[in-house]
Amino acid sequence: MTDFENVSAMLGSLQPREPVYCVYPHVYRKTAQEFLAGFPGRVLYAVKANNDPTVLQVLVAAGIEHFDCASLVEIEQVRDISHDAVCYFMNPVRLIGAARSAQEQHGVKHFVVDHVDGLATLVKEIDASRAVIFARMAVHHKSARWDLSTKFGAQPDDMPQLLQLIADHGAEPALAFNVGSVVMSPDAFVHSIEVTTKVLEQLPFQIRLVDIGGGYPKTYPGFEAPPIEDYFAAIRRAAQLLLKDGGELLAEPGRALSSPGLSAVTQVLLRKDDRLYLNDGMYGAFWELRFDVQDRFPVRAFRGHTAMTGDAQSFHLYGPTCDSGDAMPGKVMLPANIDVGDYIEFGLIGAYSLSGRTDFNGFYSDSVVTIDSASALPPA
Ligand SMILES: Cc1ncc(COP(=O)(O)O)c(C=O)c1O
Numbered sequence: 001m002t003d004f005e006n007v008s009a010m011l012g013s014l015q016p017r018e019p020v021y022c023v024y025p026h027v028y029r030k031t032a033q034e035f036l037a038g039f040p041g042r043v044l045y046a047v048k049a050n051n052d053p054t055v056l057q058v059l060v061a062a063g064i065e066h067f068d069c070a071s072l073v074e075i076e077q078v079r080d081i082s083h084d085a086v087c088y089f090m091n092p093v094r095l096i097g098a099a100r101s102a103q104e105q106h107g108v109k110h111f112v113v114d115h116v117d118g119l120a121t122l123v124k125e126i127d128a129s130r131a132v133i134f135a136r137m138a139v140h141h142k143s144a145r146w147d148l149s150t151k152f153g154a155q156p157d158d159m160p161q162l163l164q165l166i167a168d169h170g171a172e173p174a175l176a177f178n179v180g181s182v183v184m185s186p187d188a189f190v191h192s193i194e195v196t197t198k199v200l201e202q203l204p205f206q207i208r209l210v211d212i213g214g215g216y217p218k219t220y221p222g223f224e225a226p227p228i229e230d231y232f233a234a235i236r237r238a239a240q241l242l243l244k245d246g247g248e249l250l251a252e253p254g255r256a257l258s259s260p261g262l263s264a265v266t267q268v269l270l271r272k273d274d275r276l277y278l279n280d281g282m283y284g285a286f287w288e289l290r291f292d293v294q295d296r297f298p299v300r301a302f303r304g305h306t307a308m309t310g311d312a313q314s315f316h317l318y319g320p321t322c323d324s325g326d327a328m329p330g331k332v333m334l335p336a337n338i339d340v341g342d343y344i345e346f347g348l349i350g351a352y353s354l355s356g357r358t359d360f361n362g363f364y365s366d367s368v369v370t371i372d373s374a375s376a377l378p379p380a
Pocket of ligand 1: 046049090148178182214215216252253255256351
């Protein structure tokens with residue numbers, strides 16, 4: 001891993017022809033510490049948001065000890081970074097044999113199901129008496145930009161039976177839900193916690209762990225999200241009733257922890273009037289833009305290793321592949337004289353970027369560096 005004091009030093013040294021992804025450890029540290037201090041419970045980082053080894057390492061160093069993993073591979077990626085990290089296998093769908101390997105080889109204790117048949121499959125693979133099994137409940141709220149209740153989750157009415165069956169198998173039953181990703185109102189969590197409270201009232205036993213999932217949004221240019229403190233305050237209030245007899249909340253933030261600390265430095269390959277063609281795009285680190293949440297990231301430009309200043313104008317941005325869909329939806333303001341060979345650094349691009357990039361058309365960069373000066377900040 002190569003360290004640079006700032007992006008200018010990186011550009012001066014590497015003069016890169018391929019995209020370079022810059023990890024700002026101090027930004028990750030601050031983001032993680034704010035979440036750990038504010039969330040009233042246990043914080044599990046959702047590895048799917050960014051599984052880059054450097055990012056995982058930085059999050060571990062920042063105090064993240066628990067990891068929401070969707071596959072055995074993600075569990076192994078976390079294990080490679082930290083032997084003490086606690087991995088939770090929080091996907092109701094797994095490769096056959098994966099749950100057994102997770103429990104036997106990695107000591108994974110926490111699993112999730114959302115259907116009686118899924119539970120039957122899981123308990124054939126693991127020793128249920130050593131496991132906590134979450135029943136995932138489907139919850140829906142209009143403020144979720146990505147609804148995650150259509151694919152996974154049992155209906156609230158079916159939850160008591162599923163939780164009872166988990167207990168009958170000798171595992172500790174627990175409850176999980178995921179309102180969605182980019183959840184634009186804290187009310188979504190309040191509503192889901194209220195539904196959970198009603199489910200738990202029907203049980204003849206107590207539940208110790210309630211996992212309220214991810215979904216905490218970030219503000220991007222042209223896309224304003226409520227501050228994270230509003231979510232923490234609303235969750236804390238709503239959970240008072242839920243946890244009145246003890247118990248613990250868990251959260252699975254992905255975007256909130258991973259988005260601010262990473263930037264992508266790209267190079268301009270072609271300029272046609274107000275259209276810029278870059279060496280990274282919708283098949284690379286920008287793939288999340290196709291989901292119609294935010295439409296652009298904050299930017300700054302460099303010529304050589306010097307930050308560009310001067311009059312700005314708006315540009316359409318395109319990726320390098322042959323696909324005409326490889327076009328970024330939002331226009332961005334950049335220096336009017338920007339040209340071939342100049343660099344553009346995009347900030348706030350740490351979530352759902354590196355973890356989903358492809359090598360379509362042969363464009364793929366694995367160049368990740370760290371920016372270690374605390375005074376260096378990515379575009380925000
Ligand atoms: C089960 C689960 N947990 C956590 C997350 C993380 O969501 P976010 O990045 O919006 O916090 C997701 C996102 O898809 C998810 O499916």
